[in-house]
Amino acid sequence: MSTFKVNIILFGIGNVGSTLINQVLASQKYFIEKRNIDLRFPIITNSTLAFFEKEGVQNQWEANFAQASIPFRVSDIIEYVQEQELENLIFVDATANETLVNNYPELIKNGFNIVAANKKANTLSYEFYQQIRTLLKIHDTSFLYETNVGAGLPVIQTISDLHFAGEQITKIRGVFSGSLSYLFNRFSAEDVSFSTILIDAEKKGYTEPDSRDDLSGHDVARKLLILAREVEEKFEFSDIKITSLLLPEIPQISTKKEYAIRKEILDKPFDTAKKAQKKDHVLRYVGELDLIAKKMEVKLVSTPNNTALGQLKGADNLIEIYTKSYGEIPIVIQGAGAGTEVTARGVLSDILKIAEKIKIKESVFM
Numbered sequence: 403m404s405t406f407k408v409n410i411i412l413f414g415i416g417n418v419g420s421t422l423i424n425q426v427l428a429s430q431k432y433f434i435e436k437r438n439i440d441l442r443f444p445i446i447t448n449s450t451l452a453f454f455e456k457e458g459v460q461n462q463w464e465a466n467f468a469q470a471s472i473p474f475r476v477s478d479i480i481e482y483v484q485e486q487e488l489e490n491l492i493f494v495d496a497t498a499n500e501t502l503v504n505n506y507p508e509l510i511k512n513g514f515n516i517v518a519a520n521k522k523a524n525t526l527s528y529e530f531y532q533q534i535r536t537l538l539k540i541h542d543t544s545f546l547y548e549t550n551v552g553a554g555l556p557v558i559q560t561i562s563d564l565h566f567a568g569e570q571i572t573k574i575r576g577v578f579s580g581s582l583s584y585l586f587n588r589f590s591a592e593d594v595s596f597s598t599i600l601i602d603a604e605k606k607g608y609t610e611p612d613s614r615d616d617l618s619g620h621d622v623a624r625k626l627l628i629l630a631r632e633v634e635e636k637f638e639f640s641d642i643k644i645t646s647l648l649l650p651e652i653p654q655i656s657t658k659k660e661y662a663i664r665k666e667i668l669d670k671p672f673d674t675a676k677k678a679q680k681k682d683h684v685l686r687y688v689g690e691l692d693l694i695a696k697k698m699e700v701k702l703v704s705t706p707n708n709t710a711l712g713q714l715k716g717a718d719n720l721i722e723i724y725t726k727s728y729g730e731i732p733i734v735i736q737g738a739g740a741g742t743e744v745t746a747r748g749v750l751s752d753i754l755k756i757a758e759k760i761k762i763k764e765s766v767f768m
Contacts (some may be wrong), residue, residue, distance in 0.1 A: 405438055405439070406440065406489045406757070407440045408441050408442065408492060408753075408757045409442055409444050409483075409490055409492070409723050410443050410449065410494055410634070410753065411444070411445045411479060411492070411494065411514070412443055412445070412446045412496065413447050413496060413497055413499075413502060414495065414519075415446060415447070415451075416496065418519055418649060418742055418749065419744040421743060421751060422749055423443060423463060425749065433754070436709070439761065441753065441757070443455070443463070444486070445482065445483075445676065447474060449497070450473060451471035451474065452471060452472060453466060453470055454472075454481065454502065456625060469756070470707060476509070480512050490757070490760050490764075491513055491514045491516070492515045492753055492756055493509050493514040493517070494517045494518075494753065495517070495518040495519065495523075495612035496519050497516055497519075498520055499522070500522045500718060502520070503522045503523045505522040506523055506534055510534070510537045510538060510541050513541065515542070515544045515760070516545045516546075516547075517546050517662065518545070518547045519550070519745060519748075520564065521625070521628065523545075523748050524548075524627070524628045525627050525628060525639060527637050527638065534719070542756075544759060546756060547752070548751065549745050549749055551578065551624075551625045551628055551696070551738050552721065553694070553738060553741060553745045553748055554721050554737075554745060554747050555721075555735055555737050555738075555739060555748075556629050556735065560632075561574070561723060564723070565634070566723075568679040569726065569727055571633055571693055571723060571725050572724035573691065573693060573694070573722075573724040573732075574670050574691040575689070575691070575721075575722045575724070576626045576687060576722050576723070577686055577689075577711060577719055578626065579622050579625075579686055579738065580608060580717040580719060580740025581610070581616045581740065582612070582617075582687040582718050583716070583719060583720075583739065584603050584606075584717040585599055585688055586684070586685045586687055587715055587716065587717075588677065589685065590684035593671070595698065596669050596672040597669050600665055604682070606714070608717055612658050612661075614661060618644075618646050618647070619644045619646050619687070622688075622689045622700045623644050623689065623698075623700045625643045626690075626691050627639055627641060627642060629766075635693070637745070643698065643700070644699075645699075645702060676710065677703075680704065682706060682708070683705060684704070685702060685703070686702070686704075686705055687701070688702075688703055710734055710736070717738065717740055717755045718736055718737060719735075719736065719739025719740075721735045
């Protein structure tokens with residue numbers, strides 16, 4: 403029996419994209435022997451350049467990319483795939499690029515399945531969200547994005563499975579940000595200023611390049627919106643009440659450079675919030691989707707330190723899923739919610755799910 407070849411068109415070779423390639427190369431023999439699937443990378447791109455290789459990625463892909471990459475448009479990718487008659491296509495979006503997402507409809511129309519670490523496609527207008535789902539049905543292709551919430555944790559799959567099994571989900575609540583989890587887990591447990599921990603988190607690579615993106619609460623809100631839409635709620639981003647951690651009393655900072663040297667202005671408000679708590683309470687930044695009241699909120703809360711949220715450590719995520727059947731006892735998913743290795747592994751898991759689906763579909767028509 404011949405090996406089933408799957409062609410991955412990878413957009414983005416930053417931390418997640420490059421780690422994904424290396425994970426595939428390290429496990430390629432295993433996938434061929436155990437699953438009869440040969441994952442190949444005929445095209446690898448960054449934001450402006452693409453490397454085209456007919457025979458797939460070899461172990462020297464970084465050198466090859468540096469030497470032979472050329473400027474491209476997405477239409478060039480589609481044209482190349484058609485000329486080479488490449489089949490079993492999976493487009494992997496390992497970027498955070500909103501412009502790239504606008505190409506999803508055309509890619510689906512041309513037979514591409516999609517795996518995305520990029521959250522943008524699921525958090526734009528509900529009209530665009532529905533357009534993507536309609537096209538997927540018409541063209542019988544798949545779109546997986548487990549890493550949009552919780553990196554490698556099975557959050558989206560669990561919620562989707564519960565919902566489409568007829569379970570009534572009443573509330574979803576938790577800490578959805580690895581960076582903010584790290585900040586408040588340490589801040590609550592240590593006698594150290596908030597800005598000191600924030601700078602340490604930046605150095606460790608836990609935050610976005612500009613940590614104001616984390617503190618704004620928008621990333622948590624996007625994850626909440628994705629989960630709301632996963633249970634077929636027609637929410638828009640503007641429906642979410644967001645209490646930013648860039649508190650009103652903090653003076654407006656105009657540039658990233660100025661922000662880098664003035665983080666201590668964050669210290670007083672958070673120190674005040676910490677001291678104002680009840681005894682044995684800790685601060686946590688949570689997202690909450692109430693499906694009974696039909697509302698979403700992102701906010702800083704004080705919770706007892708003996709609760710599941712209160713006992714969080716490191717940069718872990720913790721998501722509580724409340725349902726009608728389970729009552730007051732939530733399903734809890736906890737673990738590393740950030741990190742290059744776990745995110746890349748989550749993307750790879752989605753790739754393999756689609757590869758198996760394509761393989762089964764093709765065997766039916768053989």
